[in-house]
Amino acid sequence: MKAAVVREHGAPDRLNFETDFPDPRPGPGDVIVAVKASSLNYHDVFTRRGMPGIKVPMPAIMGLDVAGEIAEVGPGVTGWSKGDRVLVDPINRIEGGLMGETVHGGLAELCRAKAHQLVKIPEGVSFSDAAALPVAYGTALRMMRTNGRVAAGEKVLILGASGGVGVCCVQLAKIAGAEVIACAGTDAKAKRLADLGADKTINYIEKDFMKEVFAMYGKPTRRGAGTDQGVDVVVNYTGGDTWVKSMKVLKVGGRLPHLRRHRGLRPAGGHPLHLDFRAEGAGLQRLGAQRHRHASGDGPAGQAQGAGRQDL
Amino acid sequence: MVQQGKLKVLVDKIYELEEAREALRVIEDREVFGKIVVAP
Numbered sequence: 001m002k003a004a005v006v007r008e009h010g011a012p013d014r015l016n017f018e019t020d021f022p023d024p025r026p027g028p029g030d031v032i033v034a035v036k037a038s039s040l041n042y043h044d045v046f047t048r049r050g051m052p053g054i055k056v057p058m059p060a061i062m063g064l065d066v067a068g069e070i071a072e073v074g075p076g077v078t079g080w081s082k083g084d085r086v087l088v089d090p091i092n093r094i095e096g097g098l099m100g101e102t103v104h105g106g107l108a109e110l111c112r113a114k115a116h117q118l119v120k121i122p123e124g125v126s127f128s129d130a131a132a133l134p135v136a137y138g139t140a141l142r143m144m145r146t147n148g149r150v151a152a153g154e155k156v157l158i159l160g161a162s163g164g165v166g167v168c169c170v171q172l173a174k175i176a177g178a179e180v181i182a183c184a185g186t187d188a189k190a191k192r193l194a195d196l197g198a199d200k201t202i203n204y205i206e207k208d209f210m211k212e213v214f215a216m217y218g219k220p221t222r223r224g225a226g227t228d229q230g231v232d233v234v235v236n237y238t239g240g241d242t243w244v245k246s247m248k249v250l251k252v253g254g255r256l257p258h259l260r261r262h263r264g265l266r267p268a269g270g271h272p273l274h275l276d277f278r279a280e281g282a283g284l285q286r287l288g289a290q291r292h293r294h295a296s297g298d299g300p301a302g303q304a305q306g307a308g309r310q311d312l
Numbered sequence: 313m314v315q316q317g318k319l320k321v322l323v324d325k326i327y328e329l330e331e332a333r334e335a336l337r338v339i340e341d342r343e344v345f346g347k348i349v350v351a352p
Contacts, residue, residue: 004332132347
């Protein structure tokens, strides 16, 4: 089959188009999906480069988000037939494994998945729209709802708002009734974010987002008049140097949803991790975007299994 | 939400499988607005 293959970690040229990759065969409980759409995420960049502590079997086929038609049904699979339009939950929640990382993903004509990872794609939802959802929109759903609990009237600052997660965060925060401040690297992107519903935008290349937020909402302080200043939530999946500024613009008790796999918790200039804990002592809540055990039924699986199935 | 039209799925561009390297490059270089899809 045709596939985009990574045979060793490294630079962009390690991802290569191949025409004779072996077709996957279905084992018990498997289906083979004829891939119609696979969306990419920054996670795939990390997978290609290689990340410390994560062993990716080679050769690898990336693509966590897979949508397509069932081409073949393996032994023991019931309830699914050839031709069904399906979306694959990227995480195998029974045997373990992650599409596009530890098992082959969607950057190929065919893809093997467990039948229990499948979600039927409803009428009226295209393959490409379905494939865009699980990782990015699932992450945004957890950041804004499950973990972030964004409420009406809150001020939500979204860094990197133009990415796949960001554009969904902007919309979900607006649906929740929040006031959204979206950061973008170009004026053109800022304009599109405003069109999407962002109340205010900041071009973070031209301006310091921290100073801009101070100008808009005041500088938060732990005591006195400043306790009501700043923003309630900062969505940060950038990491690095933005951590310190993100914390400085947060109100006391503010929330900082972030990802586990970003460019590091340690900002340049020396402040190590203890900054986070010190800030937590000051009332900051650091919230991951991962699915917590108590939050079942949401997330990429949520797209798939519970509330998300309706949400699709 | 998507099916009901409450939530927009923003697919910036759809690439062929042959263009996967370029598709990943635009994500890596932050040239994207929304999602990038590869359609084999």
